[in-house]
Amino acid sequence: MRLNVNVVVNGRSHALEVGAHETLSDVLRERLGLTGCKVACDQSVCGACTILVDGDPVSACSTFMFKVDDSKITTVEGLAAGGVLTRVQEAFLQDGAFQCGFCTSGMILLVTALLARDPNPDDATVQQWLSSNICRCTGYNSILAAVRRASAGLRTEAAA
Amino acid sequence: MTHSHTQESDTYFRAFRKKATGQSVYTFDVVLPFMLHGKLLRSPHAHARIKSIDASKALAMDGVSCVVTGADLAELADPYYGVGLRDQPVIAIDRVRYVGDVVAAVCAVDENTAYRALQQIVVDYEPLLSVMTPSAALMDDAPVLFDTPTRGVSPVIGAGSAYKIDPAPNVLYEYTFGYGDVDRALDSAHALFTDTFEIGRINHFHLEPYVNVARWTGSQVEFWSCNQDPFVLRADVARIFGLPVTDVRIRTPLIGGGFGGKSYCKMEPLVALMSRKAGAPVRLALSMDESMLTLVKHPASLTLTTGVDKQGLLLGRRADITLDGGAYSDASTLVAIKTGFRIGGPYRWQAIDSRARIVRTNTIPSGSFRGFGGTQASWASERQIDMIARRLGHDPVAFRKRNLLKAGEPFAPNDRGIDLDLAAGFDRLIASMPARTKGRGQGVAIGIKDAGGTGNHGQALVRVNQSGQVCVSTATVDIGQGAPSAMCRIATEVLGLPRNTAVYASVDTEHNPPDNGTHVSCATMITGLAVEAAARDALQQVLAFAASQLGCTADDITLEGWLVRHGGALHPLEPMIRKYFGGIGWEFIGRGAFKEPYAPATPMGAENVSWMPCWSGAEVEVDEETGQVRVLSLVVGSDAGRALDMGTCIGQVEGAAAQAFAQAMFEEMRYRGDQPDNATPLAYRVPRVADMPQDFRAFVMESRLGVGPGGLKGIGEAGMLGIAAAIANAIEDATGASLTKTPFTPERVLAALDARQAPDIAASK
Amino acid sequence: MLAQAIHPPAPPHPIAMRSRKHISPFNLVRARTVDEAGQAMAASRNARYVAGGIDLIDLMKSGLEVGTIISLDAIPGLRGISLEGDRLFIGALTTHADIAESELLHRHVPGFREIWATVANLRIRMVGTFGGNLISALPHYDAPAACAALGAVGRVRKAAGEYMDAPVTALGGDKSALLEGTFIDVHEPVRLLADRSLHPVLSVYLAVRPTGMRATIACAFARPHVIDLPLDASLAQADVAAEVAASAPAMMESSIASAAYQRRMIAVLLKRLLKRAAERQP
Structure with missing residues (x-):
């Protein structure tokens, strides 16, 4: 069955005709060319495909397109508007918070959603959020450091 | 502990930036025009004969282009692959040997169609008895996995080492290594200890699954591949298809994690066969479930008999090592060699006598995994060293120090000496451990392995253009380890140019010079030496050109940035080059190479290029009612020789340590009967943030004694080696419970706690 | 963990x-x-x-x-937590994240919210629903165990259109039944304790009311195993826990934990929960 789905992806509106069974990850990657959305476990376990739907982190691999009709979607490609990196992206670079990079889009979006809710999360909250996504390369120290750096940056910004 | 990358320091900021903005291109992202999609049908039987395959219904479906089965292998020059020993058919021919073995491959317009077509293929199997463990496989009446002798040859080894291929039914390979008179050493011992250790099966769980795209043009085949060894793969594909290597082209985009899982030939020849039969480009992206059925790390059982004298000096060790190779060879020969060779650990011995056997079972093939036998050897060795010290009433730290090899001492006869100060790193580890707290236990371990491979070589091109911009070209792939960044840094250091002037060429066997593959922690060291030589060559060319233009000799001038100093005068190079060569300019193309020569008098057949330590320390707390272990502190250190980028080195050590930590604590691929029990991402547990110790730190020493540029050496595998032993040693320190099998599940820990109490109960009766 | x-x-x-x-x-x-x-x-x-x-x-x-x-997303009234008389209603489409953030639930069933903050992962908590968890009822799922301890009942619309209330442990199986939500009786104070430290090998839930306690043991059985305990059970924690463990029915063996270990852990975890209950610890 074909359906019409309206979504705003990274600020741009799309009226798409899709199969009811198509997932968000495949439409982003194969229709819209947004290959920053990586699919790894295909089971909502690893978080590599994490994207933001109305600001919430969602597993794109396990989300039917019809579920996101009339939603605002942010992918990693939508973060650095005009080529200026966000605080979170900048912090990931500064702390070397990735190696192979396959989990990075999802991690960055997850942290973006966390800091949008709570610019100054305590350690327990950070741990709870970040435990949702898997990085097989780093051992997580550098990612945690990046979250602290980005959150400190936001605090400084807010104070200024 | 993290070390900041600063913007100016990092040439590769551009590459890193792409990873942070979603612009990096992985093989997973490669799309070709008119590309078809492949999917694989896998055996539900652990061991069975294939009586027939009927694909007619699948072929009749709309959108299905072709089905490849074992019958298609007849057209290949050699349908088998494997490292040294080749026993794995490109696709099952007449028999399947594990649940997950590939029996048929469909090419279709999209993956959905391919999946539906797979379900239309009817395979008639005649189930055979299976052997799921080495002990079952070694029984007298065990079913035998292979009826014919194994094809191929053993990898190179040297003096003190020996091997047998197919020494017994279901035994693929036996490696023996030794020196000294072990009987005499053990006979003369004041105390003798025999203990058996086991280590479980784990999967690489790289996030980017195995993915390849193949395309034929005439008789030439090209790949976009996630394989970490492009030139090794090129040679395998060429042999299998009977092609000159120049007719096989491998491009390697970014790789989304490998950890050994993407080394050596795997399903790539099958993708080429599918593409050839379909007459179109074919992409085969495995799911993660399939990745988990493709390769695992060798489970092992290691029995060590170790003799110690009155003073607590180690005398001799006999090791009997059984590695579960799974259904096919893959890199098992190399893992047997490395496990057997490394079993002595970082200590001085009078004699060693080890035997490592690869036993075939009807399980997922075992192959290379970060550390390559070193993890198995270090686990058993460092656990036993600790147990011996405690049994003798010695302090485990002092006991180790008494026996530790010194810098320059050979690990084994005729081998290269130890290129670091093992005691200094050990002292640093001890100093880094938290203060003792009541109710907690602490344990340490010193893992060690050789690194850099056997007789490896690398070649490099360093191209410098008229503007002083540098392009470094090698076969080292970017798998997240930061090697491209290191290569550019090595080149620009030689040239005296700012780091951000260099870019790293994408890897393509048609353009880049070869190496042995991006594994065994050899890239920065071996290919790095080639890059250093190539940069020197380019520099000489620049100076020679400038000298010819300035009417002097090269000795009279030096390069300062992209200016030439001649006496007191500075001459900009770019106008000089454009004046001579015209508008397009010119490239100075430096060539460099490094080859570690073969040396038959050494145990490995070549001197080991470097030594890689893993100083490990853990502090634990044990819940004695449930058996749950909480690791409160985990400290891990290694030696980079010279750290080109400290943050990157720390990241490598921490990342490896996290994998080893998980293998020690909970990670395991389990079988229930002959079926994998948890081969899905949901059921197979890998570490998350919440699993990691609150206090998790790494340190990296810089001995400057490595053979690589500036004394550097590889560090990628280091963090794996000592972790499991350190944690088990800490558990014993805390509770007296002795763990000899990974992972330390609560139930196993509870059993060890119970066993500890048993002698007391007996004594009280 | x-x-x-x-x-x-x-x-x-x-x-x-x-x-x-x-x-x-x-x-x-x-x-x-x-x-x-x-x-x-x-x-x-x-x-x-x-x-x-x-x-x-x-x-x-x-x-x-x-x-x-049949997507239920657009049906109003199925998502959210509300008080209906002396019963708390958790709509079937209430997400795990909603539960972890609900003040109302926290006020009426202290302990619930904290437990739910660690169920599954964040992405699943944001999308996965309480009702879905009850209907799928996989052995290691938490909603059936928590609800069974609380004695919750589910309101179900059957295929023929009639409504019925059913104990949560009886849900699932009937694919044509539609769960509207779950009712928890809060006419007397109730709090929820759980020990999930061995999840997914074993979890134990304990609901404590002034009139008595009910424990459920999850993961080890196809459906949560329910035990009613008198309030004074918490005074003889070890004995009661051992008795419960000994009388528990045969457990599902898993490849990471034997039945013997599971049985032993029932006693340990239940004893700990009873101790927490007795000491009024969270």
């Missing part, structure tokens, strides 16, 4: 063909009312309700073909 399932679905056949690319096309009905959803169910062959879809999508990735998916 993080939740990871040890009970994978039945061995997939064929092997390793789970993929989002394996999902077959289906018809979609976006129901606006419960009755409309029920009518769509009655009118369709091989239809399934879907809310969060966590489990259904995974099954479809493994090749489960579904003729019609």
